Amino acid sequence: MIVIMEQNATQEQIDAVAKKVESMGLKSSIIVGTERTVIAAIGDKRSDFKDSIESSPGVSGVTPISAPYKMASREVRPEPSRVNILDFSAGAGSVGFIAGPCSVESEEQLMSSARAVKAAGATGLRGGAFKPRTSPYSFQGMKEEGLKLLAAAREETGLAVFTEVMGTADVDLVASYADVLQVGARNMQNYRLLEAVGQSGKPVLLKRGASATMDEFLLAAEYILNEGNEHVMLCERGIRTFESHTRFTLPLASVPYLHRRTHLPVIIDPSHGTGHTYMVHDMSVAAVAAGADGIILEVHPDPPNALSDGYQSQTFDEFSRTMGRCKKVLAALQEDA
Secondary structure (H helix, E strand, O other), rough: OOEEEEOOOOOOHHHHHHHHHHOOOOOOEEEEOOEEEEEEEEEEOOOOHHHHHHOOOOOEEEEEOOOOOOOEOOOOHHHHEEEEEEEEEEEEEEEEEEEEEEEOOOHHHHHHHHHHHHHOOEEEEEEOOOOOOOOOOOOOOOHHOOOOOOOOHHHOOOOEEEEOOHHHHHHHHHHHOOEEEEEHHHHHHOOHHHHHHHOOOOEEEEEEOOOHHHHHHHHHHHHHHHOOOOOOOEEOOOOOOOOOOOOOOOOOHHHHHHHHEEEOEEEEOHHHOOOHHHHHHHHHHHHHHEEEEEEEEEOOOOOOOOOOHHHEEEEEEHHHHHHHHHHHHHHHHHHOO
């Protein structure tokens, strides 16, 4: 249920309603918008909830939340959310660019990548310290040593660090180094992990599972939001279909659909979504044109010799060209607005 407060409701009245909601065994979340303040009441509804709350001072009305995902819904927060970390910003009109190698391989490899993507205009640095690989014999990442290198790169460049956390036992360690915790596609429905990253207080980049429906994707985000962590970004990284010309099928229709259903920022991953470097440039530009709140790209100093995902990684020059084109599209969209 959503409790809609009157425009002139006092903070005392808002707090009193939130306390009353919680006294009824429900979880309350106060959401201050540009035009109104609402209180989301989450949990099993009591039969007398509506009448009891509606009569409280300062309350304009009580309406049900129709979406199965409550905190992520536009019904609860009509205005788009924005996530800010250091110089990175995504959502509510801001477009963030995240780039870097699939895996942290060495200090030289990571630092050269961080400097290059920073120079091209990125404000976020991606890099895997813990790598989930299909084969147990593939490179699994540098683990904590990789995290230390990511922190050093942030210290020099000012880029916000995005890196994946694979298990609940690693959350505290990764959170001590990273600015944003990434939950990968394989872990989208690892509910204990979602709760743990929600409790961390760190911003979260949640990737869509390869076979997940949109409702499943948004309900996964709900687990994080339900822990009180509002700083969630959704990442469309492609889904598995019958097609074989790309690694996955990248549905850019996800951008307007998610913007209609949720207030959370939507990030696009053209690297995993295509699996081919030659497609990444065009799909990055298309994602920006479709209204994405950000893109995340794999960039490597020597893609043919990368320890993971070199076949979908851009060179520094290719990334610089992609950034230049994306910025032109953004400028054109702003002129048209």
